[in-house]
Amino acid sequence: MKIQRFFATTVSAALTEVRETLGPEAVIISNRNVLNGVEILATREDDLSTAIEESVAEQTNPPKVKSPATLEKKRQKNTPETTNADPLVKRLFEEIRDMRSYLEQRPDPSITTEAQAIQKALFGELLAMGFSASLARYMIANLPSDLGSDINNCLQWVKDILLHNVTTLNNDEEFLDQGGIYALVGPTGIGKTTTIAKLAARLVLRHGANKLALVNTDSYRIGAPEQVRIYGKILGVSVYPVENETELKFTLESLKDKHTILIDTVGMSQRDQMITEQLALLSNTKQPIKRLLCLNATSSIDTLNEIVEAYRGSELAGCILTKLDEAVTISNVLEILLLHKLKLFYVASGQRVPEDLDLADREKLINQAFEYRHSRSSKRLKNHELSLLMN
Numbered sequence: 001m002k003i004q005r006f007f008a009t010t011v012s013a014a015l016t017e018v019r020e021t022l023g024p025e026a027v028i029i030s031n032r033n034v035l036n037g038v039e040i041l042a043t044r045e046d047d048l049s050t051a052i053e054e055s056v057a058e059q060t061n062p063p064k065v066k067s068p069a070t071l072e073k074k075r076q077k078n079t080p081e082t083t084n085a086d087p088l089v090k091r092l093f094e095e096i097r098d099m100r101s102y103l104e105q106r107p108d109p110s111i112t113t114e115a116q117a118i119q120k121a122l123f124g125e126l127l128a129m130g131f132s133a134s135l136a137r138y139m140i141a142n143l144p145s146d147l148g149s150d151i152n153n154c155l156q157w158v159k160d161i162l163l164h165n166v167t168t169l170n171n172d173e174e175f176l177d178q179g180g181i182y183a184l185v186g187p188t189g190i191g192k193t194t195t196i197a198k199l200a201a202r203l204v205l206r207h208g209a210n211k212l213a214l215v216n217t218d219s220y221r222i223g224a225p226e227q228v229r230i231y232g233k234i235l236g237v238s239v240y241p242v243e244n245e246t247e248l249k250f251t252l253e254s255l256k257d258k259h260t261i262l263i264d265t266v267g268m269s270q271r272d273q274m275i276t277e278q279l280a281l282l283s284n285t286k287q288p289i290k291r292l293l294c295l296n297a298t299s300s301i302d303t304l305n306e307i308v309e310a311y312r313g314s315e316l317a318g319c320i321l322t323k324l325d326e327a328v329t330i331s332n333v334l335e336i337l338l339l340h341k342l343k344l345f346y347v348a349s350g351q352r353v354p355e356d357l358d359l360a361d362r363e364k365l366i367n368q369a370f371e372y373r374h375s376r377s378s379k380r381l382k383n384h385e386l387s388l389l390m391n
């Protein structure tokens with residue numbers, strides 16, 4: 001009898017190999033876990049029949065032995081098989097049958113260890129929270145082995161990683177007292193001008209209106225200069241419209257005595273070639289301009305990623321999250337902050353000026369992302385779907 005050995009990392013992969021090589025009627029002789037996988041010994045049904053018949057022929061008074069196919073038919077009818085067969089052959093068939101039913105009835109053949117089961121569970125939770133497959137993959141690949149099989153321990157470990165790696169301002173003073181020139185950049189309609197008004201209100205309270213200036217480079221959009229001028233008027237802060245690089249240089253030079261200058265910029269799609277020109281405009285001034293990128297909390301991870309890539313230039317001072325009030329989950333933003341090591345300054349969660357702006361609180365944001373997994377996430381996969389993904 002020709003017995004062949006098959007090796008694979010999971011039982012199901014090894015069984016597929018057996019079927020491909022020996023056909024659907026292959027008979028499994030043994031199955032055991034070995035280092036890094038599973039080993040299966042199997043043979044063709046015909047080979048086994050021949051071997052059995054030869055063994056029987058050796059008996060002095062040979063009993064009439066039926067082929068495995070016949071035996072299998074009998075088994076399906078629940079009839080006791082080959083009462084007069086060789087006891088050794090009978091045992092062999094019983095073992096094969098037990099092995100088959102064990103393999104067929106196992107709920108999930110891809111789970112060979114407890115570690116794999118917990119990795120699968122964590123993968124599912126992270127996807128349900130809205131993190132990308134690449135982040136979930138990274139987390140399960142680095143999951144410490146001493147966390148045991150409690151999913152809550154694993155989730156706490158992910159939370160700790162986020163807490164250590166997402167950076168935010170420590171307090172309001174870090175922004176309000178530092179001073180300098182800040183430009184808010186980002187796509188159109190993301191909330192740059194509204195956020196400038198909210199920040200300006202805080203700065204006025206802290207240092208007085210005459211220590212602040214607003215510069216507006218957004219003269220393209222109808223109504224845009226008017227919007228900044230109105231906010232300036234309400235807050236008692238001077239507004240300086242500029243049209244080009246020379247005017248910007250001249251204006252900033254003349255505002256040297258101000259503690260903080262906030263620059264409102266033209267919104268552009270992340271695919272707009274003009275972004276390079278804007279970067280050049282803001283980099284060619286004598287005084288350094290710190291750029292803060294506004295990120296819309298409702299955008300997908302891929303869109304946010306494209307926006308950061310387009311706007312990052314040589315360096316971004318950090319970012320401001322807008323429209324949190326409209327977002328279902330916050331995992332998309334957390335992942336982008338992590339990926340690009342961006343510091344989150346403030347979070348805007350509404351249209352009201354100046355109320356709807358808060359200092360970024362990373363613990364609160366992370367908890368918000370983790371709460372979402374309990375609700376009905378459309379990205380939650382069923383157990384068998386996760387098995388398909390992870391095989």
Ligand SMILES: Nc1nc2c(ncn2[C@@H]2O[C@H](COP(=O)(O)OP(=O)(O)O)[C@@H](O)[C@H]2O)c(=O)[nH]1
Pocket residue numbers: 187188189190191192193194195267322323324325326348349350351356
């Ligand atoms: N829901 C919500 N709307 C916001 C928020 N910030 C700004 N907006 C609104 O978004 C729209 C565009 O804002 P604007 O500041 O003009 O965007 P800009 O083009 O980037 O300057 C306005 O209607 C704002 O009231 C926010 O945090 N939440």
Ligand SMILES: [Mg+2]
Pocket residue numbers: 192193194218224264265267
């Ligand atoms: Mg604007």
